[in-house]
Amino acid sequence: MRETADQLESFYAAPLGRMACDMAMRRLHTLWPDLAGNNAMGFGYAAPYLDAYRKSANRIVLVNPAGQGAIAHRSSRGVMGCVADETQLPFSDATFDRVLCVHAVEEADDLPGLLRELWRVTQPEGRIVVIAAGRSGLWSRMDHLPFGAGRPFSRGQLRARLLKAGFTPTVGAGALYGPPVARLSGPKISYGFERFGETVWPGFAGLVMVEAIRRLYVEPDRLETAKVRAPLFGAATRPTVEKKAKAERVE
Numbered sequence: 001m002r003e004t005a006d007q008l009e010s011f012y013a014a015p016l017g018r019m020a021c022d023m024a025m026r027r028l029h030t031l032w033p034d035l036a037g038n039n040a041m042g043f044g045y046a047a048p049y050l051d052a053y054r055k056s057a058n059r060i061v062l063v064n065p066a067g068q069g070a071i072a073h074r075s076s077r078g079v080m081g082c083v084a085d086e087t088q089l090p091f092s093d094a095t096f097d098r099v100l101c102v103h104a105v106e107e108a109d110d111l112p113g114l115l116r117e118l119w120r121v122t123q124p125e126g127r128i129v130v131i132a133a134g135r136s137g138l139w140s141r142m143d144h145l146p147f148g149a150g151r152p153f154s155r156g157q158l159r160a161r162l163l164k165a166g167f168t169p170t171v172g173a174g175a176l177y178g179p180p181v182a183r184l185s186g187p188k189i190s191y192g193f194e195r196f197g198e199t200v201w202p203g204f205a206g207l208v209m210v211e212a213i214r215r216l217y218v219e220p221d222r223l224e225t226a227k228v229r230a231p232l233f234g235a236a237t238r239p240t241v242e243k244k245a246k247a248e249r250v251e
Helices: 005-013 015-031 047-053 111-121 155-164 187-200 234-250
Strands: 039-044 059-065 081-084 096-102 122-133 168-175 207-213
Touching: 005 015, 015 047, 015 122, 015 168, 015 187, 015 207, 039 047, 039 111, 047 059, 047 096, 096 111, 111 122, 111 155, 122 155, 155 168, 155 207, 168 187
Parallel strands: 039 059, 039 096, 059 081, 096 122
Antiparallel strands: 122 207, 168 207
16 A cells, blocks of 8 residues: 655654655755746646755646545645646646656556656656655665555666666666664764765665756657567568569460
């Protein structure tokens, strides 16, 4: 059963959740310093991560997958969230300049379908960042935490999934190197763990994130093109046609 929006909201309201968001945002801000003039979508439970971009972005839409539920987050334009099927998003093609996917891929029922749908709604040359629980980190091993739900990923696995969906991966990063313990969630201790982890054990991040671009000239499923083992050329079939026509004249 998927983690609900209420459970995720409670997690991010607690010290451990706030620290997790801060450490992830530390890396996300290096990729996206601001979203000035951009239309952005957060898929999954992305509200805590996109809140810092509200003033700069042209528009932010929050989409929760069915089964997760939603919290009625509001902006100056009204409610900014909705619930949708992960493979049937209610948006036109090439709607968003930026897409952030958090608390989504780990529990997706149809991950290839979800990534293809995110590809569809992303503008050509638009960017997507997928944040997921790290396979080698401590956070994915805690059943009572949201990052312990579903299946974790390595950076390589995320890159492969995005590549297969038609995106072009660019860079990856990690966060949450410290243990998931509330009393160690203070800013100074957390930043110390992050700096140490990035230097000494970069492969043991509690969260992994990968940025990718929807290139204008790349189509989804391009890696699944059928192999042509015995190509047939037009010139090779012409004698057969002429022979058949000659036979018909004889008859």
